[in-house]
Amino acid sequence: MNATIHTRGLTKHFGRIAALNGVDLDVEEGSIYALVGPNGAGKTTFIKLLMNILRPTAGETTVLSDPANHLAGKQFNRIGYVSENQEMPGWMTVAAWMEYWRPFYPQWDRVLEQQLVNQFDLPLKRRLKDLSRGMRMKAAFASSLAYRPALIVLDEPFSGLDPLVRDELIEGLLDRAPEATIFLSSHDLAEIESFASHVGYLAEGQMIFSEEMTSLSNRFRDVTVTLDGPASIPAVPPPDWLQLQVNGAVVRFVHSSYAGEPTEHSIRAAFPAARSLSFDPIPLRSIFLAIAKKERHYPAIAVTEAQQGRSVA
Amino acid sequence: MKQILHILEKDVRRFWREILIPLALLAVFTWTGPKEWRDASLRASYIGGFFVPGTVETFLPTLISISWWLLIVRVVHEERLVGDRQFWITRPYEWKKLIAAKALFVACFVYLPLAAAQWLLLAEAGLHPATHIGSLLYDWLLITVILILPIAAIAAVTRNFARMTLTLLGVLVTVLIVTSIFSALLQKGIVYSPVGQTDILDVPLLMLFCSAVILLAYARRSIGLGRILLLVLPVVLFLSQEFFASDAMVNHAYPKSDAGVQFTLRDNPTLLETAHPALNRKELLIQIPLHVAGITPGDLWVSNGARVTVESGGRAVWTSNWRPVNTQYLTADKDTALTFNVSREVFYSVQSHTVTLHVDLALDQARRTQVETVQASLRDIAVNGLGVCSSIIDPGSPYTVGGKTSLRIVGINCRSALRGPELTYVETVWTDGPCELNKTVINEFLPQPLLRSTWIGKLTDDPSELILAPIDVTPLNFLEYNRDQNSPAGRQICPGFPITFTRYGLVRQLRTAFTIDNFRFPSYDKGEDAAR
Numbered sequence: 019m020n021a022t023i024h025t026r027g028l029t030k031h032f033g034r035i036a037a038l039n040g041v042d043l044d045v046e047e048g049s050i051y052a053l054v055g056p057n058g059a060g061k062t063t064f065i066k067l068l069m070n071i072l073r074p075t076a077g078e079t080t081v082l083s084d085p086a087n088h089l090a091g092k093q094f095n096r097i098g099y100v101s102e103n104q105e106m107p108g109w110m111t112v113a114a115w116m117e118y119w120r121p122f123y124p125q126w127d128r129v130l131e132q133q134l135v136n137q138f139d140l141p142l143k144r145r146l147k148d149l150s151r152g153m154r155m156k157a158a159f160a161s162s163l164a165y166r167p168a169l170i171v172l173d174e175p176f177s178g179l180d181p182l183v184r185d186e187l188i189e190g191l192l193d194r195a196p197e198a199t200i201f202l203s204s205h206d207l208a209e210i211e212s213f214a215s216h217v218g219y220l221a222e223g224q225m226i227f228s229e230e231m232t233s234l235s236n237r238f239r240d241v242t243v244t245l246d247g248p249a250s251i252p253a254v255p256p257p258d259w260l261q262l263q264v265n266g267a268v269v270r271f272v273h274s275s276y277a278g279e280p281t282e283h284s285i286r287a288a289f290p291a292a293r294s295l296s297f298d299p300i301p302l303r304s305i306f307l308a309i310a311k312k313e314r315h316y317p318a319i320a321v322t323e324a325q326q327g328r329s330v331a
Numbered sequence: 332m333k334q335i336l337h338i339l340e341k342d343v344r345r346f347w348r349e350i351l352i353p354l355a356l357l358a359v360f361t362w363t364g365p366k367e368w369r370d371a372s373l374r375a376s377y378i379g380g381f382f383v384p385g386t387v388e389t390f391l392p393t394l395i396s397i398s399w400w401l402l403i404v405r406v407v408h409e410e411r412l413v414g415d416r417q418f419w420i421t422r423p424y425e426w427k428k429l430i431a432a433k434a435l436f437v438a439c440f441v442y443l444p445l446a447a448a449q450w451l452l453l454a455e456a457g458l459h460p461a462t463h464i465g466s467l468l469y470d471w472l473l474i475t476v477i478l479i480l481p482i483a484a485i486a487a488v489t490r491n492f493a494r495m496t497l498t499l500l501g502v503l504v505t506v507l508i509v510t511s512i513f514s515a516l517l518q519k520g521i522v523y524s525p526v527g528q529t530d531i532l533d534v535p536l537l538m539l540f541c542s543a544v545i546l547l548a549y550a551r552r553s554i555g556l557g558r559i560l561l562l563v564l565p566v567v568l569f570l571s572q573e574f575f576a577s578d579a580m581v582n583h584a585y586p587k588s589d590a591g592v593q594f595t596l597r598d599n600p601t602l603l604e605t606a607h608p609a610l611n612r613k614e615l616l617i618q619i620p621l622h623v624a625g626i627t628p629g630d631l632w633v634s635n636g637a638r639v640t641v642e643s644g645g646r647a648v649w650t651s652n653w654r655p656v657n658t659q660y661l662t663a664d665k666d667t668a669l670t671f672n673v674s675r676e677v678f679y680s681v682q683s684h685t686v687t688l689h690v691d692l693a694l695d696q697a698r699r700t701q702v703e704t705v706q707a708s709l710r711d712i713a714v715n716g717l718g719v720c721s722s723i724i725d726p727g728s729p730y731t732v733g734g735k736t737s738l739r740i741v742g743i744n745c746r747s748a749l750r751g752p753e754l755t756y757v758e759t760v761w762t763d764g765p766c767e768l769n770k771t772v773i774n775e776f777l778p779q780p781l782l783r784s785t786w787i788g789k790l791t792d793d794p795s796e797l798i799l800a801p802i803d804v805t806p807l808n809f810l811e812y813n814r815d816q817n818s819p820a821g822r823q824i825c826p827g828f829p830i831t832f833t834r835y836g837l838v839r840q841l842r843t844a845f846t847i848d849n850f851r852f853p854s855y856d857k858g859e860d861a862a863r
Contacts, residue, residue, distance in 0.1 A: 071415045091425040099421035106418050107409075109345060121337050122423045 021080075022047045022169055022199040023068060028077035030063050030223075037063040039223040040077065045201055045216070052214035053203040056310055060223040061203035062101075065173045068201075069099055082169055095123055098162030098198075100155070101173035108147025112140050112157050116164070123165035134160040137190055152183035159187055163194050170194060172202035176209050184209060211302040219309060226309060231302075238305045239276040239297040243269040243289045252288065260308040272300065272308040334425065338432035339439075342406050349405055350440045353398040360391045360800070361448040365455050368746060368804050392799040399441050400482045404495050406436050407486035412548045414490055426549045437479065442471060449801040456802045457711050457719040458748045463801075466749040470795040476534050477797055480541035487548035488557040502561065509569045532571040540564045581636075581653060581842075585693045588841040592625045592632060594692070596847045597666055607855075614672040615855060619688065619847065624664045631697040631754070631835045632661040633790065637671050640689040641681055648686075649677040653693070660786055662756070678852060688847040695790055697754060697835035707759065707828040709738060714832050717755065718747035723806070725823070740824045744806040745787070749795040751803050752788035756833040759783055759809060759824055766825035780828070783809035790837045 023045035030038040038060045045051045053061050066072040068081055070089035079086035084093055110118065116135070120126045135142065138156035146154060155175065162170065170191070176184045191200060192213055204210050210217070211231075218228035227234075241259075245267045255262050258275040269289065273281060276297065286292060343350070410419050410429060449467060453460040460467070485502065489495040541564075544557040574580065597620040607616045626632060640650040654671050661667065669690065705712045705720075712720045723742035743759070745752065760780035787805050796803070824830075 066415055069421050071420060092423050094421055094423040097421065101416070103416055104418060105414075105416045107345075114344075118337075118341060119422070121333060 020047045021045060023081055023201060025079045026077060028067060028079055029075045030067060030072060031075045036223050041225045043218060043225060043228055045199060047199050049215045050195060050200040050213055051216040052210040053218045053220055054207060054306060055220035057205055059220045061220055062173055065171060065203055069171060096168040098167035098170045100158045100162050100175055102175060102177045104158060106146045106154060108145060111143055111145050113142035115146060115157055116161055119161050126165045131164040134164055134190060138186060152179050155179060159190055166197060168198055170198050170200045174203055188213060207303045207306050235299060237274060237276050238300055239273045240300045241271050241273045241285060242296045243292050244294045245289060245291050246293050260312050334428045335432045335435060338429060339435050342409060342436050345409060346405055349402045353395055353402060354444055356391060356395045356398055357444050357448045360395060361451050364452045364800055368802060395799060396478055403437060403482050404486040404492060406433055407483060408491060412487050412552055413554050430549045453748055453801050456746045463748040466795040470749050473797040476538045480538060484541040484544040484561060487545050488554050505565045509565050530572060531575060533568055536568055536571060585840050585842040590694060590841055590843040592623060594621050594623055594845045597622045609672045614674050615678050617671060617673050619669040621667050621669055623661055623667055626661055626663055629699040633695040634692055635695060636693040637669060638691040639671055641677060642687040643681050648681060682852045685849045685851050688850045691842055691844050693842055695840050696838045697790055698838045699833055700836040701834040704829050704831045707740060707824045707826055707830055709826060716834055717752045717832060718745055720745040742806060744804055747803045749798060749801050750793060752805055754788045754790045754835045757785050757787060757807050759830040760828050761822050761824055763822050785809055
């Protein structure tokens with residue numbers, strides 16, 4: 019498959035601060051790619067570099083096969099961009115806003131426009147400045163979807179919106195998914211878990227991982243080991259054991275490289291006295307919490323009070 | 332083109348109120364302009380021919396300029412170039428079309444109404460607009476470079492109106508500081524140059540820098556570089572003026588040449604025999620009484636600057652920089668005086684003995700190009716190459732003499748298109764008696780007509796000055812203070828009296844040098860310092 023978005027070594031410094039540090043990424047055509055990460059991870063900077071709003075310090079980027087730093091004018095015919103903090107001309111009514119953009123896009127679809135207006139229940143006669151935040155986002159969505167862009171780029175599109183509006187926007191977005199690549203950033207994992215096909219995790223300006231959602235869900239497991247006696251755990255746990263907790267005879271951790279039977283064998287070997295082992299799938303939120311805590315250098319092993327003072331193997 | 336018109340249409344819908352303000356002001360300006368010329372004529376007649384602008388002439392162009400600035404700033408900021416959250420930067424806007432849309436907006440709501448107003452005013456003033464297209468274009472170029480481009484450039488690199496205002500204030504403060512430094516240096520006589528147009532590069536530099544700032548902002552959204560260029564601009568302007576004021580440029584503009592005119596110290600000076608304090612307290616004002624000979628009939632010599640070297644005991648003790656001198660219009664051999672400043676220190680060191688003065692003079696040589704005599708009239712008089720002249724009627728008129736009612740002409744003013752007149756010598760006659768009696772009664776006791784003359788205009792070939800009002804009003808001031816201060820209230824120019832206009836055109840500029848031996852500096856009364 020072709021990469022709709024392709025970056026190599028993408029770096030952006032603001033003075034001495036590195037907002038992005040050598041990010042490599044490929045977003046496949048037709049995918050719904052969610053870029054997640056904590057606040058300040060560099061998600062918005064990354065998107066602004068994709069959209070040629072900012073210039074990179076180093077690295078290369080192509081968007082729809084064009085170098086991102088040449089992105090301008092007609093190339094935006096194929097891109098729909100919506101950002102949570104994008105300014106809009108408040109003096110325009112919703113109708114004037116839609117009408118204004120029509121001539122800019124040769125492929126503008128009046129039927130789709132009407133459908134989006136109805137779907138989002140947009141008040142055409144109201145000025146943009148008089149709309150609620152949710153309504154303004156809907157107007158931005160409608161004006162960015164009505165010309166059937168090949169790439170839809172959304173920067174924290176659902177941030178601060180009530181669940182109803184969020185669902186309406188996601189619904190509108192998914193209607194376009196068959197004909198577009200969707201790239202969005204978010205720090206709210208629950209909102210993207212249901213529809214993203216790919217996910218990337220950005221932390222402190224570095225891409226920690228980027229993979230398909232199913233593969234991600236498959237390789238993370240909540241592992242619970244119940245022992246007959248007091249737990250004996252490795253002094254230096256393997257790097258793919260995250261959030262290791264010891265509570266009496268129970269050891270729990272998140273395994274980040276779960277591969278089925280071979281993983282189960284290796285854990286059984288690590289805990290020969292294990293009475294029982296369980297490998298449970300975990301929600302995306304827990305996956306990211308585990309990764310985030312690892313990135314923030316939380317203690318590798320959490321030992322309960324009862325366990326303190328006992329030695330570990 | 333479709334995108335350009337589409338953006339323009341949006342901007343018109345957005346800024347229709349802002350558009351109406353300069354339009355209304357221009358309408359008032361066009362309506363009141365002719366009235367202002369007439370009032371100006373009256374005012375001029377009351378204060379001895381000096382032109383004092385009226386309220387409308389003073390404030391309306393300023394208000395119009397400010398309203399244009401507001402409009403331009405608003406329309407540029409509508410698609411703001413600074414920042415990363417604007418609605419338009421990820422849309423299929425093409426920067427060339429965006430800039431064209433903004434330019435078209437300015438053309439439609441600044442230039443077009445201005446052109447219409449100027450056309451109407453020229454026609455109303457009796458100056459055929461079609462014959463002044465070149466001057467109008469030059470005026471619009473000046474308006475563009477001096478009024479429009481700088482504000483558009485500042486708007487292009489600022490985020491909002493408040494930031495723009497702060498930046499504008501910053502630029503104005505910088506310009507004021509640079510100008511103050513320049514003025515201070517000028518007062519010290521350091522940077523004066525007889526090269527009249529030391530600002531010759533101002534327009535090209537302004538155009539170049541402001542265009543670069545605008546293009547960088549629109550084409551590359553390169554704001555930082557644009558801001559640096561705007562900060563550098565006043566310094567570059569200052570340096571360019573310094574360059575043109577330099578000795579090398581004076582020598583280039585005024586090559587050393589034999590003027591064929593001789594300047595000699597007058598034997599019996601009567602003019603100013605004492606030194607006076609100069610504006611700069613460290614200096615004194617000295618007059619060198621001179622006699623000029625060798626002027627060819629029809630020629631005119633104008634002194635633009637002087638540089639004086641004082642030599643004592645065979646060595647130069649002081650050499651001045653180029654200094655402004657009292658401008659003289661020399662058309663025939665005559666007694667005159669060269670006035671210049673000398674530092675007090677030098678003055679006191681050489682006052683007690685005779686010195687040798689070496690004087691460099693920067694001179695403009697002009698030649699008579701046209702002589703035209705017209706008759707004073709109550710109607711407008713067309714004067715070739717100058718414009719239209721009107722009589723200033725005494726507001727106390729009409730008066731009645733011998734049963735006949737007459738209007739009294741107390742002065743003349745001339746209207747030119749877009750710039751002041753070329754250097755012109757104007758002669759006429761005044762009379763202290765009633766015009767009707769002058770015509771009909773031969774009476775040896777009646778006052779005889781008095782010959783009076785004045786200089787107007789300057790030796791320049793600029794097609795236009797920077798003006799919104801396309802009419803330049805030049806009152807002809809025939810008063811000679813020493814001779815006319817006790818003139819009777821009834822002095823007037825009678826209809827039919829001749830008025831002769833002699834125009835001069837620049838032939839060359841040159842530098843001439845002469846030496847005055849055995850010059851003794853005049854005395855100086857230190858009490859004058861206390862009197863100041």
